[in-house]
Amino acid sequence: MSNVILEYTSPKLEGEVVVPGDKSISHRSIIFGSISHGLTKVSNFLDGEDCLRTIDAFRDMGVQIEKRGNTVLVDGKGLEGLKKPEKELDFGNSGTTTRLMLGLLSGLPFETTIFGDASLSKRPMDRVVNPLREMGAVIEGKQEGNYVPITIKGGALKGITYRLPVKSAQVKSAILLAGLLAEGETVVYEDTETRNHTEVMLQAFGADIKQYEDGIMISNKGKLTACDVEVPGDISSAAFFLVAGAIVPGSTVTLRNVGLNESRTGILDVFKQMGAAITISNERITGGEKIGDLTVKHTTLKGTTIEGDVIPRLIDEIPILALLATQAEGKTVIKDAEELKVKETDRIQAVCDNLQALGANITPTEDGMVIEGPTKLAGGTISSYMDHRIAMMGVIAALVTEKPVEMDEKDSINISYPTFFKDLEAVLK
Numbered sequence: 001m002s003n004v005i006l007e008y009t010s011p012k013l014e015g016e017v018v019v020p021g022d023k024s025i026s027h028r029s030i031i032f033g034s035i036s037h038g039l040t041k042v043s044n045f046l047d048g049e050d051c052l053r054t055i056d057a058f059r060d061m062g063v064q065i066e067k068r069g070n071t072v073l074v075d076g077k078g079l080e081g082l083k084k085p086e087k088e089l090d091f092g093n094s095g096t097t098t099r100l101m102l103g104l105l106s107g108l109p110f111e112t113t114i115f116g117d118a119s120l121s122k123r124p125m126d127r128v129v130n131p132l133r134e135m136g137a138v139i140e141g142k143q144e145g146n147y148v149p150i151t152i153k154g155g156a157l158k159g160i161t162y163r164l165p166v167k168s169a170q171v172k173s174a175i176l177l178a179g180l181l182a183e184g185e186t187v188v189y190e191d192t193e194t195r196n197h198t199e200v201m202l203q204a205f206g207a208d209i210k211q212y213e214d215g216i217m218i219s220n221k222g223k224l225t226a227c228d229v230e231v232p233g234d235i236s237s238a239a240f241f242l243v244a245g246a247i248v249p250g251s252t253v254t255l256r257n258v259g260l261n262e263s264r265t266g267i268l269d270v271f272k273q274m275g276a277a278i279t280i281s282n283e284r285i286t287g288g289e290k291i292g293d294l295t296v297k298h299t300t301l302k303g304t305t306i307e308g309d310v311i312p313r314l315i316d317e318i319p320i321l322a323l324l325a326t327q328a329e330g331k332t333v334i335k336d337a338e339e340l341k342v343k344e345t346d347r348i349q350a351v352c353d354n355l356q357a358l359g360a361n362i363t364p365t366e367d368g369m370v371i372e373g374p375t376k377l378a379g380g381t382i383s384s385y386m387d388h389r390i391a392m393m394g395v396i397a398a399l400v401t402e403k404p405v406e407m408d409e410k411d412s413i414n415i416s417y418p419t420f421f422k423d424l425e426a427v428l429k
């Protein structure tokens with residue numbers, strides 16, 4: 001781990017960025033490609049460390065996966081074609097891999113042990129383990145299976161009806177994956193919509209799945225068949241450039257081919273509320289997912305309240321939205337976002353400590369934060385907390401500080417956006 005000095009004198013962003021593939025969709029393309037029958041071609045796959053963990057896991061279970069740059073060929077032999085891995089599965093930093101694989105491994109006829117890095121080892125798994133146990137899963141691990149390392153003794157499962165107690169797409173997806181292997185119907189209800197990429201892809205691969213207004217039914221009756229996936233650009237990665245374009249004077253930047261699935265576009269609603277100059281063009285549908293181009297220009301912004309149902313639609317963008325709020329006039333209140341405490345780090349504390357260190361007027365609350373702006377940020381020393389989104393927020397903050405920003409590392413950015421610095425350099429004028 002080595003310190004990085006971030007110093008940008010009179011920067012301005014101009015030009016276009018094609019952000020890399022969506023992390024959530026990339027994970028799911030490997031999972032569904034691996035458990036279906038036939039050859040799935042994934043284009044624009046995200047080469048981030050988390051998604052590579054998902055590829056490794058299926059290779060360890062005997063699936064042939066060939067990677068040619070950002071194109072991945074998955075030779076699926078069906079659920080019954082998966083073999084017991086010869087070693088424990090290392091899921092690194094990836095919460096998505098861990099929670100989705102818990103669902104799948106619960107119904108497969110072998111025993112597997114999974115583990116991860118220091119951050120993953122602190123993230124709660126009971127939210128997934130509890131409903132899976134209701135389905136009959138046999139799961140053991142640290143603190144009654146709440147933390148990895150966890151051992152899953154896969155076997156027969158039965159369908160359940162479950163109302164999500166946390167607003168989490170990972171929990172929903174884990175239950176749906178287990179539902180693919182369970183006897184009878186599995187029904188998941190959610191009070192607030194979370195990202196729906198699992199449902200969209202299950203439909204495309206031919207699962208027996210039905211969508212109700214607030215719930216989803218799945219059974220083991222469908223036959224999963226290979227289906228090519230064109231991964232849209234990740235709006236969570238685009239978010240860093242959207243905010244940079246909005247807060248750096250003189251900037252205009254266009255993000256091409258960004259995923260605009262409505263369960264992910266909360267950031268666009270907030271931009272509009274704050275008076276940002278943002279336009280959407282070239283909207284189209286690929287592989288069941290909406291995509292388009294986003295152009296943002298620097299302008300004066302006003303504070304807002306971010307709460308309620310929009311939170312799951314922008315949960316990963318809150319760190320960078322907090323930076324945006326430091327440059328907006330008036331008060332911004334972020335609430336109902338206590339889930340931030342159980343991400344790669346406690347993102348409420350990490351965001352507030354870092355932005356305070358740079359001179360912002362920001363106060364943490366139990367379920368979010370309160371920011372008073374606009375503040376000319378001074379610069380200073382921050383930590384990435386080994387969290388990719390906190391690290392990228394630090395870099396974008398450095399574009400508007402008077403003095404340099406010193407950060408303890410930048411390699412965590414490879415989790416979701418390995419080409420981040422290259423893309424940033426290309427639009428910095």
Ligand code: SPQ
Binds near residue numbers: 025167171315339344
């Ligand atoms: O995979 P991981 O580490 O959980 O990734 C994060 C991120 O910031 O990239 C969260 F830390 O995104 C999650 C997201 O917060 C990815 C995800 C998914 O692909 O299903 C869903 C969200 O998590 P959750 O807990 O709300 O289901």
